[in-house]
Amino acid sequence: MKKTMTFLLLLAMFIVPVHGTETKEVKPVKNVILMIPDGTSLATVSIARWLQWYNQPEVPKLNIDPYLCGTVRTHSSNAPIGDSAPTTSCYMTGYPSRTGYVSTYPESDPDNDIYPNDPARAFQPLITVLEAGKLLHGKAGGLVFTCEFPHATPADCSAHSYNRSKYEWIAPQMAHNDLNVVIGGGASLLPEESEYYLKANGYTVYKDDLKGMRNDTSNKMWALYGDREMAYDIDRDPNEQPSLAEMTRIAIEKLSKDEDGFFLMVEGSKIDWAAHGNDPVGMATDFLAFDRACGVALRFAQENKETAVIIVPDHGNSGISLGVRHCGGYDKLTKDQLFNAFSQFKLTAEGFVHKLNSEPASEVQNIFREYAGFELNEVELQALYHCKSYKNSPVPEEERSSEGIEPSLYSGSLNTFVSKLLTSKTCFGFTTGGHTGEEVFLAGYHPQGDIPLGMHTNIELNEYLCNLFGFTRDELDELSSQRFAKHTDVFKDYSCEIIPSKEEKGFPTLVVKNKKKQLNIKPFTNIVTEGKKGDKEIRLNSVIVHVDKTNTFYLPESLAEYLK
Ligand SMILES: [Zn+2]
Numbered sequence: 239m240k241k242t243m244t245f246l247l248l249l250a251m252f253i254v255p256v257h258g259t260e261t262k263e264v265k266p267v268k269n270v271i272l273m274i275p276d277g278t279s280l281a282t283v284s285i286a287r288w289l290q291w292y293n294q295p296e297v298p299k300l301n302i303d304p305y306l307c308g309t310v311r312t313h314s315s316n317a318p319i320g321d322s323a324p325t326t327s328c329y330m331t332g333y334p335s336r337t338g339y340v341s342t343y344p345e346s347d348p349d350n351d352i353y354p355n356d357p358a359r360a361f362q363p364l365i366t367v368l369e370a371g372k373l374l375h376g377k378a379g380g381l382v383f384t385c386e387f388p389h390a391t392p393a394d395c396s397a398h399s400y401n402r403s404k405y406e407w408i409a410p411q412m413a414h415n416d417l418n419v420v421i422g423g424g425a426s427l428l429p430e431e432s433e434y435y436l437k438a439n440g441y442t443v444y445k446d447d448l449k450g451m452r453n454d455t456s457n458k459m460w461a462l463y464g465d466r467e468m469a470y471d472i473d474r475d476p477n478e479q480p481s482l483a484e485m486t487r488i489a490i491e492k493l494s495k496d497e498d499g500f501f502l503m504v505e506g507s508k509i510d511w512a513a514h515g516n517d518p519v520g521m522a523t524d525f526l527a528f529d530r531a532c533g534v535a536l537r538f539a540q541e542n543k544e545t546a547v548i549i550v551p552d553h554g555n556s557g558i559s560l561g562v563r564h565c566g567g568y569d570k571l572t573k574d575q576l577f578n579a580f581s582q583f584k585l586t587a588e589g590f591v592h593k594l595n596s597e598p599a600s601e602v603q604n605i606f607r608e609y610a611g612f613e614l615n616e617v618e619l620q621a622l623y624h625c626k627s628y629k630n631s632p633v634p635e636e637e638r639s640s641e642g643i644e645p646s647l648y649s650g651s652l653n654t655f656v657s658k659l660l661t662s663k664t665c666f667g668f669t670t671g672g673h674t675g676e677e678v679f680l681a682g683y684h685p686q687g688d689i690p691l692g693m694h695t696n697i698e699l700n701e702y703l704c705n706l707f708g709f710t711r712d713e714l715d716e717l718s719s720q721r722f723a724k725h726t727d728v729f730k731d732y733s734c735e736i737i738p739s740k741e742e743k744g745f746p747t748l749v750v751k752n753k754k755k756q757l758n759i760k761p762f763t764n765i766v767t768e769g770k771k772g773d774k775e776i777r778l779n780s781v782i783v784h785v786d787k788t789n790t791f792y793l794p795e796s797l798a799e800y801l802k
Pocket residue numbers: 276277321322323510552553
C-alpha cells in the first residue's frame with residue numbers, strides 16, 4: 239500500500255505541474271492588450287449574454303466566447319476577497335498587495351499574509367508591465383476606461399501609492415509617466431501642472447470634446463469626459479461621450495503607429511459600480527459594452543498578427559445569480575419569464591435617478607412606463623416617495639421614514655431603491671453589495687496560440703504578461719529595485735535633506751548635495767532639477783514616489799551618477 243501511494247505521488251508530481259502553465263513557453267509578441275471588466279462575476283457574463291440573445295436572436299454568443307480558456311484565482315496579499323487596487327496591481331507587478339495599494343509592495347501582516355512577505359520592502363513602488371515595456375523595449379502605453387483616470391485600475395498600470403484615494407499623488411504620476419494615449423473619465427481631476435506638462439511635451443488634451451478627439455491626428459493624446467466618471471453605456475448621450483468600443487478603436491489606431499509596439503489596458507470600470515449597487519441593468523449592459531470593446535481588440539489582433547489579447551476581471555462582485563428564492567419552479571421558468579421584463583429596462587438605476595430628480599413627481603409613471611415598461615403600484619410609489627434622496631418627492635423630507643414602507647423596497651438612497659425595484663421584477667439574486675472571492679474567468683488570444691490554459695494564480699498571470707513582452711517576473715522585479723530604490727540607499731554617501739513644502743497640500747523636496755553639485759527632487763514627477771537655483775532639468779523615463787509614512791523617496795539608482 240505504502241509503495242503504491244509513493245508511486246502515485248511521484249506520478250502526480252511529474253504529470254500535473256504545481257502551478258498552471260509555469261512551464262509552458264510563451265512566444266513574445268509586439269503588442270499586448272489587457273481587457274479588464276471590473277468586478278465581473280461569471281453569472282454577470284451569463285446574464286449579459288442571455289439579455290443580448292433575448293434582444294437579438296441572431297446573436298447567441300459574446301465576442302469573448304471563442305477565447306475563454308481558464309480561470310484566475312485573484313485576491314489581496316492578506317485577504318482572499320480582493321479590492322480593485324491590489325488585484326490588478328498583482329496582474330501588473332507580480333505581487334498581490336493590501337486593500338487600497340496601487341502597484342506598491344504590501345506592508346506585512348504576518349498572521350494573514352497569503353504568501354511570504356519581506357517587511358523591508360513595505361511601501362516600495364513596483365514597476366508595472368506597462369512601465370517595463372516602455373523602459374525595456376520603448377513600447378507605447380495606453381489606458382482606456384470609464385471611471386475617472388486616477389481610479390484604481392488605470393492607476394495600477396501607471397502610478398504607485400499605498401492609498402488608492404490619494405488622487406493628488408496618483409494623477410501627476412500618470413501625466414509624468416509619458417503614457418501615449420489616455421481616454422476615459424475625470425476631466426476635473428487633471429492638475430494644472432500636469433496639463434501644462436502634457437501640452438508642453440506635445441500632447442493634445444481634450445476635455446468633454448468628442449469632436450476634438452475624433453478629429454485628432456496626434457499620437458500622444460489625453461481625452462477626458464465627465465468631471466469624474468463617465469456615464470454608464472446605456473445612459474450615455476452619444477453626442478457627448480464615446481462608447482468604450484470607440485475609445486478602444488481610437489487608442490489602438492494611435493498606439494499601433496509605434497514601431498516598437500504597445501501595451502494597452504481597457505477597463506469596463508463601472509460594471510463594478512453597478513454590482514456594488516446591485517443594479518443588474520448597469521452590470522449587464524456595461525458588460526455588453528465591454529464585450530463590444532473586446533470585439534474591436536480581438537479583430538485588430540487577428541488582422542495584426544503581432545498582438546496578444548488577455549481578458550480577465552480583477553475580482554467578482556455582488557454574488558449575482560440567475561435564479562432566486564422568490565422565483566419558485568426554477569426549472570420551468572421560461573426565457574420570457576426571466577428576461578422579458580429585464581429587456582425593457584432602458585436606463586441604469588443611476589440613469590433613473592437623474593431622470594427622477596430632474597422631472598416633477600407627476601412624471602414618475604411616464605418615466606417608468608417609457609424606460610422600464612411598467613408603472614409603479616401604490617406600494618412601490620410610497621417606497622419611492624419616502625426615499626430621502628428623492629428631490630422631487632411630494633412627501634416633505636422630515637415626514638419621510640421606513641415606517642409602513644415595504645421593507646424589501648425601502649431605502650434612503652434613490653439609487654438603491656431603483657435597483658431594488660428593477661431587480662424585484664426579475665429572478666436575479668444578490669448575496670452582497672461587496673466584492674466576492676470566487677475565481678474569475680480568463681480569455682486569451684495569441685497569434686501563435688500560446689494562450690494561458692487552466693486555472694492560474696494572479697501571480698502566474700503576471701508571469702504570462704511579462705513573457706508576452708519577452709521578460710520574466712524576476713526581471714520585472716529587478717527593474718523595480720533599479721527604478722524604485724530608497725533615497726537613503728542611493729545617496730548614502732551624500733548629504734540628504736527633506737524640506738517640507740510651504741504650501742499646505744504641497745509635497746516635500748529632497749535636496750541632495752555633493753561638494754558643488756546639488757539635486758532637487760520632488761515626488762510624483764519624472765523631472766529632477768540640478769544646482770542651487772534648480773535651473774537645469776534632468777528628465778527621467780520613470781516617476782519618483784514619496785511615501786509619507788516612512789518619509790522615503792523612491793527613485794532610480796542611476797540618479798547618483800549626477801553627483802559624481
Ligand atoms: Zn474592482
